Amino acid sequence: MGRVISLQEYVQAKTEKESSAHNGVPGRPEVSKADIWRRDFSTFENVLYGLLTVRRLLDHHLHFHEDWKHYILMLLDMAYLGSPASGGPSAISEIISMFKAYLFEETTAENKEDMALVMLILELIEKSYDLKSSSRS
Secondary structure: OOOOOOHHHHHHHHHHHHHHHHHHOOOOOOOOHHHHHHOOOOOHHHHHHHHHHHHHHHHHHOOOOOHHHHHHHHHHHHHHHOOHHHOHHHHHHHHHHHHHHHHHHHOOOOOHHHHHHHHHHHHHHHHHHHHHHHHHO
16 A cells, blocks of 8 residues: 655655665774784784774775785685795785785775775785794794
8 A cells, every 4th residue: 555755754765765875885994003003913813903904994995896805815814824834924925915016006096095004004914924934933
């Protein structure tokens, strides 16, 4: 059975629905630079935190692209295994360098600040992993 509503109610409901959808683009995540510098990325928990932060930032800026998700999964796999059998520091460096090359291509004037933060996190993960593997030797 049909329902009669006023035009004003219809317009208000429609604009609320459109604003809540917001084209599926998540808002910019709150990221503390001090919190990133404070972390020790030689532990799995902090690498996980760093990669999830990278994922949130990239999901905000590159939400229509899927390529970067593969790099995150590869880095998570390497961090979880964390053994020389998983490829060692050269494999991590190689993955991160490919990831950074991809990110350089996707950097624009609008997202350059967040991309620089993503690069910082990746550099910290790479250098911490290198230090951790060299101290084991």
